[in-house]
Amino acid sequence: MSPRSGRPAGFTGPQRFLLAGSFLIPLGSFAVLPFMSVLLHERLGMGLGAVGVVLATASLVQFSGGVVGGATAERLGLRRTMLLALVIRTVGFAAFLPGLRHAYVAVAALFLVSCGAALYLPANKAYLVHGVEEARRPLLLSASGSALNAGIALGPLAAAPFVLNFSAGLFTAVAVLFAAITAGHALLPAEGPSPAPAGPGREDGEDTGNATRQSVLPFAVTVLSLYLFMFFQHYLALYAVPRTSATYYGLVLALYALLLVVAQPLLSGWIARLPYARALRIGFAAMATGMATLALGNHAAILAGALLICCAEVILFLKNDLEALARSPRSPAVVFGRQRLAAGIGAFVSGVAGGEGYQAAERADHAGLFWAAVAVQCVVLPPLLTAALRVRRVRNGSPTSGVSGETA
CATH class of the missing domain: 1.20.1250 (Growth Hormone; Chain: A;)
Incomplete structure (x- = not known):
């Protein structure tokens, strides 16, 4: 809080960067992912049953893998985990280029992207609120959610004219975008140690x-x-x-x-x-x-x-x-x-x-x-x-x- 105005202080530089990333990452991801069923079925000839299994499994990996992502961030560190996740996602999106000719490569690329998302999201949210007083967490998390939803909404609209006729160019642009975002994350300061949180009704030393x-x-x-x-x-x-x-x-x-x-x-x-x-x-x-x-x-x-x-x-x-x-x-x-x-x-x-x-x-x-x-x-x-x-x-x-x- 600002001591003079009583209003919340502005976002720090790393927080502003992460909020911008919360928009750009889903913008790039959802320029590709909503069209995966079309790519796999119509362009690569996979049966709809197989497509459904692939997409359901990828979604399960992305969500349930968050537990692995959280544990990894706790051991490896938040910034390092975000970097590892973004490298994996960048490689995944780049792999869609040869995946335009080979279904098994496209499926592997999709799972790389899903694994990267599973690693990234817990570390990203944790870095955003790291060392932040509890009163400021709601604004940061809600701003991150708003940026994410804006990217999700605009990604398919931006990609729709290109996804079928200019697929290679689209995947190249998304891979370059993720490479740039990865480079930006490398410049973030490493997070410092923080005390263990104390939940409601829990004093220090309580079980x-x-x-x-x-x-x-x-x-x-x-x-x-x-x-x-x-x-x-x-x-x-x-x-x-x-x-x-x-x-x-x-x-x-x-x-x-x-x-x-x-x-x-x-x-x-x-x-x-x-x-x-x-x-x-x-x-x-x-x-x-x-x-x-x-x-x-x-x-x-x-x-x-x-x-x-x-x-x-x-x-x-x-x-x-x-x-x-x-x-x-x-x-x-x-x-x-x-x-x-x-x-x-x-x-x-x-x-x-x-x-x-x-x-x-x-x-x-x-x-x-x-x-x-x-x-x-x-x-x-x-x-x-x-x-x-x-x-x-x-x-x-x-x-x-x-x-x-x-x-x-």
């Missing part, structure tokens, strides 16, 4: 077992949040385009991305101050309302439902990360790695359950029932989860204040 048990809740809530959210992410296009148009669906996505980019930093302080239980109630209520609104199926309902779900994403995803940091005795890199694993588990289960569920609703000619069923889960599953964790804590002889009430 860390209780803090570790407390950290189970943000992990479990992240699994649930992604499980519910990914129904929206995976199946909105199938639902919205036939009922509106591809152009209208694109407008919905653009407004969603704009709200996400703007709202995350603006609301970060308020979200950080919210008691965890209240944040969960607000977030899951917004998600439930948004899913129920989608079930109406008209233009206004699809837009309103999407924006309500965006509000839920802003609240739940940031609050879960902040709460995981506060409750865990481990380093931020390990915490963020575990959160990535939680996100991967939720997304995987959602993909498995959602396909059959949406197909059944479509066959019954009542696709709106799919969204109504998801809305019911948004209402029912959060209290069931906290109740189950409360029972688990009681059986383990731990206090229950960390699961229910205003401290969630």
